[in-house]
Amino acid sequence: MPSEFRITRRVEFCETDLAGIVHFTNFFRYMESVEHAFYRSIGGSVLMPKHDPPMGLPRVHASCDYRRPLRFEDVIEVHLLVREKKDRSLTYEIRFRRIEPGPPEDVAVGKLIVVCVTRDETGQMRATPLPSELMNRIEVAPLDIT
Numbered sequence: 362m363p364s365e366f367r368i369t370r371r372v373e374f375c376e377t378d379l380a381g382i383v384h385f386t387n388f389f390r391y392m393e394s395v396e397h398a399f400y401r402s403i404g405g406s407v408l409m410p411k412h413d414p415p416m417g418l419p420r421v422h423a424s425c426d427y428r429r430p431l432r433f434e435d436v437i438e439v440h441l442l443v444r445e446k447k448d449r450s451l452t453y454e455i456r457f458r459r460i461e462p463g464p465p466e467d468v469a470v471g472k473l474i475v476v477c478v479t480r481d482e483t484g485q486m487r488a489t490p491l492p493s494e495l496m497n498r499i500e501v502a503p504l505d506i507t
Contacts, residue, residue: 364502365442366399369460372435382430389423392455392471395439403498407475412492414479419486421450422474429459429468436461437468442502449488450476451499 370391378384400406409416431437438458445452455471478486 363399363403363443363498364500365440365506366395366402367438367440368395368398369436369438370394372431372433372437374433377433382432383435385425385427388425388427388457388469388471391437391439391457392423392425392441392453392473395441395455396453396473396475399441403495405495405498409492409495412479416477416479416489416492418451418475418477420473421476422472425455425469425471427469429466431457431459431468435459442506443499444472444502446496446499446501448490450474451491454502 372383376383376387397407407418436459438456438460440456440458442454442456443451444454451474453473453475455473456467457469457471459466459468476488477491479489481487
């Protein structure tokens with residue numbers, strides 16, 4: 362069962378600011394990209410319309426600590442680790458590592474918490490247990506993974 366997932370991508374010019382570095386908001390887009398790729402890799406999605414009622418996984422927490430800047434054309438690895446799995450929520454640590462130009466270095470670390478929800482008859486979101494078919498495909502990453 363997967364407990365981690367990695368993607369590699371190149372920084373695009375449109376992701377940089379006037380200082381020539383990646384705008385901080387793009388790290389949140391990168392986190393979302395790796396999360397969606399993780400779910401696709403296990404045959405899932407953050408949207409589960411086939412459930413009755415349909416389910417989703419909105420974020421209830423998102424943070425990122427920045428250590429080094431990223432620039433146009435840098436190649437980065439975005440590494441998602443499942444850090445906590447509860448009945449209704451998942452917590453991810455997301456590590457950002459510049460791999461080109463070298464030498465490789467850690468540039469940021471993020472955290473996402475998602476909660477499984479449905480909508481009641483009034484349209485209000487309500488937390489609900491994660492579906493077993495999803496829970497059975499995800500495990501918590503060992504703390505020693507780098």
